[in-house]
Amino acid sequence: xxxxxxxSRYLVKRTGEKVFLECVQDxxxxxxxxxxxxxxxxxxxxxxxYDVKMKEKGDIPEGYSVSREKKERFSxxxxxxxxNQTSMYxxxxxxxxxxxxxxxxxxxxxSIL
Amino acid sequence: xxxxxxxxxxxxxxxxxTVAFNxxxxxxxxxxxxxxxxxxxxxxxLLMSVYSSGNEDxxxxxxxxxxxxxxSLLIRDSKLSDSATYLCVVISNTNAGKSTFGDGTTLTxxx
Numbered sequence: 001x002x003x004x005x006x007x008s009r010y011l012v013k014r015t016g017e018k019v020f021l022e023c024v025q026d027x028x029x030x031x032x033x034x035x036x037x038x039x040x041x042x043x044x045x046x047x048x049x050y051d052v053k054m055k056e057k058g059d060i061p062e063g064y065s066v067s068r069e070k071k072e073r074f075s076x077x078x079x080x081x082x083x084n085q086t087s088m089y090x091x092x093x094x095x096x097x098x099x100x101x102x103x104x105x106x107x108x109x110x111s112i113l
Numbered sequence: 114x115x116x117x118x119x120x121x122x123x124x125x126x127x128x129x130x131t132v133a134f135n136x137x138x139x140x141x142x143x144x145x146x147x148x149x150x151x152x153x154x155x156x157x158x159l160l161m162s163v164y165s166s167g168n169e170d171x172x173x174x175x176x177x178x179x180x181x182x183x184x185s186l187l188i189r190d191s192k193l194s195d196s197a198t199y200l201c202v203v204i205s206n207t208n209a210g211k212s213t214f215g216d217g218t219t220l221t222x223x224x
Contacts, residue, residue, distance in 0.1 A: 033211075040216075041216075042214060042215070042216035042217065043157075043200075043214040045211065048211065088154075090156055090157075099144055099145040099204055099206075100145075101145075101147045101149075101159045101162065101202070101212075102202075102212055103159070104156040104157050104158070105156060106155070106156055107155070107156045109154075
């Protein structure tokens, strides 16, 4: 079974802090994704990566950056956290080649005070 | 118009009922289709893929209608444990292979 592990289930940070959310997958997947999910807005893609050191903007990249130094790890960074970034953050991965379903981590519920 | 649209519901049905959800997609180049299940405050989990010929997994049946650009999920003999939000997912080769998620349909099965 694919295992996607997110570093924290719950996280509380303060406005202006730099926040790191970590995601690790153990299936040698090429593609990794970061989403946020808010009530009534569904899943929104923040950033994704098709390979090490590669990154692509998703639909809502503003206020976020990512890092993929190793194939198994994809980090989401909130450069200066704001209250409107309070959300559920979900990491997912798929093998390369497209047309494969995504496998999600447990999610991180982030609160910015 | 959203690329993938679902009726948000909620669908409230009694145990044992049959319930069906539809999901429409706008990109005719879409290639792959899936249904996910998401429980409250949990991550989405793959329920089943949707194949052109239709496919069944126990009480769940998924169908694809390419001409009308929709997929469906039928749940027979609903159980209390089927209560969840069901997300349809579409992958198109013209969208760099990214998945497009519907916003989900909420199902509540009542005793």
